[in-house]
Amino acid sequence: MNEEKNFSHWTLEKDPNNFVWLNLNVQESSANVLSADVLSEFHKIVESLHLDHPKGLVIYSGKENGFIMGADIKGFIGMADENKAYELIRQGQQVLESFVSLSCPKIAVINGFALGGGLELAMACDYRIGIDSNKPILGLPEVKLGLHPGFGGTVRTIEICGVRPAMKLMLTGKSITLKKAYQIGLIDKISNSEDWQNHAKSIIKTKPKKKMAPLIERILNLKPLRGFIAKTLNAQVASKANKNHYPAPFSMIDLWLKHGANPKTAYQAEARSMAKLICSNTGRNLVRLFFLQNKMKSQFKKIEANINNVHVIGAGVMGGDIASWCALKGLNVTLQDRSLEDIAPAIKRCKILFEKRIKDEEKRKNALSRLQVDVNGDGIAKADLIIEAIFENIKAKKDLYNKIENKMKPSAILATNTSSILLEDLRSDLAKPEKFIGIHFFNPVSQLPLVEIIKCDDTDQSAIDVGLEFVKIVAKSPLLCKSSEGFVVNRLLGPYMAEAMHLAREGVGLTDIDNAAVNFGMPMGPVELVDTVGIDVALNVSKVLGKAYNRTVPDELAQMVESKKLGKKSGEGFYKWVSGKAIKPEPASPDLISDDIEDRLILPMVNEAIKCLNDGIVSDGDMLDIGVIFGTGFAPFRGGPIQYAKDRGVKNVISSLDSLAQKYGDRFKPSSAWSNIS
Template sequence: MFEGLRFNHWKTSLDESGIVTLSLDRAGAHVNAISRAVLDELGQIVERLAIEKPVGVLIHSAKPFGFAVGADIKEFVQYAQHDTVLESIENGQRVFEALARLPCPTVAAIHGACMGGGTELILACRQRVAADDEKTRIGLPEVMLGIHPGWGGTARLPRLIGATEALPIMLTGRPLSAKRALALGVVDRLAPPAELLAEARSLLRRPHARPFAQRAKAWATNIWPVRQALAPMVIKQTAAKVRKEHYPAPFAAIEVWRRGGSSINQRLKLEARSVAKLAQTPTAQNLIRVFFLQERLKSQGSGTEHGIEHVHVVGAGVMGGDIAAWAAFKGFTVTLQDREMKFIQPALDRARELYEKKLKQPEKVQAAMARLRADVEGNGVKEADLAIEAIFENAQAKEALYAGIEPQFQADEILATNTSSIPLDELRKGLAKPQHFLGLHFFNPVAQMPLVEVVRHDSLDPGYEKRALAFCKAIGKLPVAVKGTPGFLVNRILMPYLLESMRLYNEGIPGPVLDKEAKKFGMPMGPIELADTVGLDVCASVGKELAPFLGLELPAGLEDRLEAGKRGKKDGQGLYTWHEGKAQKPEVDPDYVVPADLQDRMILPMVNEAVACLGDGVVDDADLLDAGVIFGTGFAPFRGGPIQYLRSEGVGIVRGKLERLAQRYGERFAPKNGWEHQALAKTGFEFENLTPTGDE
């Protein structure tokens, strides 16, 4: 059937029953990313199939790790830079539409990750069968890159399962499990992984009849009057979560669906033009840059064996207990030490809650709990490959603890501290082997925050730093190596923002106004709500350590609140009153006029400190700095990080604003060391420097 045609990325076979099997196996890669070459070959294959008319066509992946991770993002960047996105999108649409029009049954057999363009490929098939296991994930995550599906996703999914089910999948980017995909009708059958291809062939011979209720819902939610009535409601729900000026892609996807008629060609044309337009927005360019930054952080732990099986954590408070629970969740043997069992038990209880939520099945929960052991006596130190200290922020107490741990080490164990602010050059002074000591600074809540700062000092062995990076990768975290100066990277940049916001609060600016302005800039949570959530006691503790170094002062009234037991969310009282975990924010006078420079006063101290971190060499380069701040603080991802924000706004313009703020409010706003750094002079989006070292 395919005589004379040679393919690099597809394997083809024809069995005795007349079924053609197409196996996607992108050459030179561990995973399938759908490149132009992959599409062009598929186009040739489909063209031949349309002529030969086989009994059926089965499409699956020859890669063990999954079906397809989506479009090749590196190629997409090149198309955006050369303004050829529209042509590229239209090409992919043509190939998938030709597949959809084949005059024979087509079935996609899906295992592992099936994302973006991979999902659009399976949607172009008549039927779909998925492996019934936890690894199967089907999704359309394009909104996370500032665009929306472009190879038929917006045109086909709403018509397949109904708009009310399809729109949330496209607007959030969250993937579906195999069982959820079956319940919604995205796939027609599930099969044990070993029987996936056999089930796909069975489906080709006896196609699945979609239930009438599913077909009726798909039709009813896509007729013109329903689209016009439903779209404003979906827009309102989306606007409650993200701002259109920050993230235009979800709103564009809704509009494409609203305008899409009964003709597939018309819907595809709307989709292609919309994606091409979105590709030119700063949001898409910045979010794609963030994607590459994330891939770079992931790759930092590659190529090194961490050599860690047993982790010993000292300090069963919120941070220590949750670090221990997470390491056990990720498969490590963990011992958790504190002075008495009554301090450890709450951490074990939280761990069980985490495992029940994540693992669901009782036997898996029990297996995870068995890996996490209470250890009041500290006997686990002798067997540990990594010991993590997570006690209170006091240098003398930490040094005394190290004096008891280090002599029990046998060879190449790592000693780590979770300190959030104390310089490591200070903490390592009494150690016999300071070269084996480093910081592993996690963020609260540990299970949700992706970043870990791997903290250096002047005596650290680079090999141990690499092992620590590899350990972070093994527990599913994004590591960034930072200099061990006060506050490291994230807290050093975050603290000027929080302290200035609290100063503004003391000046009489209502908390809800401050929070609203920060969210208007793009922060995930306002500073007053954040301070209460982190805890005013934590803010004060870190602030005391950092304020002298940063040339700042703690805001008045903070100590009084702490003495009155008003630490924030955990006490129900802080800068706000809290009820059932929610801040009870006071009403603001509707005639209140927001000061014109309010947003600058909050945000620019962060940017100024980011420049100072660059000047002081806290991180290796500006891209790692942006990555650390985005994943450690949630700094407006659509802005690309503080350094990228500075470049887009104009270095001279932002520096001028700081100088004017310094004249008006004081020296704390004066531009710091680092404003002459060459990284600030870069323009545009230099994606080639961000390309991950691994596979797509």
């Protein structure tokens, strides 16, 4: 007869062989996470097992969706005391150290996602069995949160896999498949849902030799060689991340360089390093961003909207790429434009996208078959959602709506991909204006995660639900916005790009302007951004925003459009473009560059953000922050424009804007809405 003990989250069962089967099923949670309560119970169980002396221990999950998703990091949000953070991390490490010291064989059975702290717990076991899956389910993604493993992962990964596989796993934060994990020694056996218990029993009885890093990897871990490897690793990371902006990967390398995964010193060093990262602005902001992503996704709950067929009108860069993305994500799509010749470039781009994203030839053919050329607009009648993506002209858009509205089925929703025009101006002649929404993608569609869902005060909730459900289907992140010129993202980008034009007129080099923004943490500078978006698009948006917010439209844009210098798509804009890359002149000497360029570029965007929030364009500052990060690439480690202002100090932001206004003009005048921010 089996002996069973129940805890809140764990169930312990001892069989006649004195094998302990420990099941984790975290209550009131869809997935297993290592919260303080879960770890506290685990610690009590481990202490009791030290007295009971079982012959073997198997940890497995009671959740169908996986083993353990990771540690619960909510308790670290906003933490500023490094010593307190260190104590909490060490407590977790010590629980695992006590677990490791159990004399019996310990096995983790991984039936799905084992991430972060979940994988660290699995690595604390002597053996790991994976339940067969082709998905990438094992990973240490902490680096994406500005952190690194803190439950001994920086030590045990190297001990088990070796320096190179371990560093790749930790520095990239990417998950790997069971097959790959088996190849690098992270998994001992791949089993299935029927046989894993027998395999676990066999391992307990036979006690096979535990996995350890191959000889070459152990040699590379020797102190004389670590410096050479660390230098290479640092160079690789530096090519992708600025150490001042994202210190976590460099900290991991430094930990290994100094301690070589030596348990005597490395665990405490890991805890100290982790505590420092958690309490840094970068760590706090990236952890906050993680939770804001979940908040954004929560908008998808309890939505009932049936979307199978999408009709896109306008096969330009945006419309064509939206159609391709929809087909890639499983929707049936019809793409309409004036002629086959107008649609052909979009189909060509679609094929390139699918070749990159879909490796299986049969699946690629199926995806391509879901995108149909439709010059006559026959797909309108059966479409659940019609997306208009023609050029930015109010009359042209309204004329189009007049032609197609009667062809739509009663339940269909009409949406526009306009980047800046008021919905009220577009929907005025519609029979059902309350069913009209904005669904604004960003270029390039395949790379930028944000989609703005635009509504008016009287927009029907069912129409908004269709927009949200559509965004969910195509795996994007929705930002619900009130209709206003430029919405959120383009409204904030306007003064950012306009200031770049001011700087250029003053003689500041274009490369120096872009470098200042990149040094702040932007993915690209404003000049390169204008070229990438398209000079013609930037001109149209500038006209709309200029009229709405009393801004000057840069003369350069109209002159360049007249000369057909449209940026990247035409091969020349502010820069010349070769093979998709901007050819930039050499930057000026740093001592010749004004030290206020960064503030001149960034603070107008931050100032506009507070105005946008005050105008009620988005629901709260959190949503504005994550929307701007996803839509503009605003430096994620800065936390978004509102959080950046708080971290910098609102008083400092206001005084800096005042100084810039006195020096360069009223466009820098701080908004009165700053008084609402604490």
